[in-house]
């Protein structure tokens with residue numbers, strides 16, 4: 353059913369429509385009409401432009417918003433580096449290894465807030481050149497301080513919660529994001545994460561390059577996969593604090609800096625534009641698959657894609673494996689054995705992934721880097737090769753996902769060693785039991 357899986361009422365109001373031009377005002381008349389930068393904006397507000405692309409990017413890609421706020425974001429003391437070693441630092445070496453890697457569930461951390469909890473697992477490219485992406489794990493047990501905000505200058509955050517609820521106050525409005533929902537917080541957006549239900553854990557894809565868009569639908573037609581109208585955009589919501597001291601922590605080339613200011617960053621009374629945060633409920637995904645035979649490529653499960661300069665090749669695809677019916681006749685139904693030119697980082701929000709019977713657990717992960725051979729484990733292969741091919745529903749109560757990239761991923765020291773979650777015998781456990789069943793006595797074809 354293409355509706356939210358959540359019974360809980362939405363806490364906040366949203367606008368709808370991926371990529372649309374949106375506008376919102378928390379006070380009637382705060383948005384200028386027929387102008388963006390009047391000599392004196394209404395109510396004594398300051399006008400501030402917030403851009404996500406070059407001014408001159410083509411219209412279809414251009415992302416810019418205008419914010420009407422109590423004080424501009426420039427009004428802060430200088431940023432100072434935060435001394436402690438950041439777990440997102442690029443000063444740690446990246447390990448490029450051809451082996452298949454799998455991680456046990458990452459630990460939760462009751463003592464960390466959002467900012468402290470960010471750990472870079474793997475990365476390709478770098479934010480200075482606006483190239484590539486990073487993959488992070490977050491695991492936090494407490495809300496950010498009341499007067500604290502965070503932003504990343506390095507890229508757009510695609511956040512995939514695995515456990516717990518994120519209540520995210522952004523400059524452009526508020527978002528409540530729960531497991532099986534995702535959100536995107538664009539580069540530079542200031543936000544504060546509080547945890548209304550305790551500990552949280554999940555995955556982040558940080559896109560150093562470009563922005564996410566919906567995949568083309570080609571012969572599928574005008575609707576399907578993730579539909580534009582199901583994306584939810586916050587409405588303007590502000591506080592009017594110009595008295596208290598605030599701290600703004602920013603991630604800048606992987607390092608953390610902090611600056612003080614004596615006013616809240618959440619003072620945007622109205623905004624309009626195309627550069628904004630949004631969320632999406634994965635339960636609304638319109639899953640498409642074969643109704644005849646063979647196993648289609650997982651690109652049919654793409655929720656969002658960030659294209660490279662080469663048509664059809666993504667810097668990052670966000671792909672999900674939602675509950676779905678398998679009906680293919682005379683077909684090996686699970687994922688095939690494969691080696692790909694793309695790298696594949698997978699995570700599991702809940703349940704069991706149909707390609708792996710054991711060892712791939714919720715809150716765990718796997719990385720099959722460029723040309724690293726992988727596929728169903730031996731048990732899944734045995735079962736799927738012999739099963740009665742009735743229509744079956746797979747993935748009920750389950751949601752796996754993949755961050756797929758055209759880049760070779762390097763794994764950080766934290767991801768490989770310090771987190772202590774890498775499974776030492778992954779490949780043996782998954783594929784060690786595969787036996788040849790080729791009949792050696794078969795006649796070789798001769799001329």
Ligand SMILES: O=C(O)Cc1cc(O)ccc1O
Pocket residue numbers: 648649650686687688690696707726727754
């Ligand atoms: O490796 C995986 O499990 C992901 C995946 C799924 C699929 O159906 C086909 C190819 C693929 O990489």
Ligand SMILES: [Fe+2]
Pocket residue numbers: 690696720726
């Ligand atoms: Fe794969």
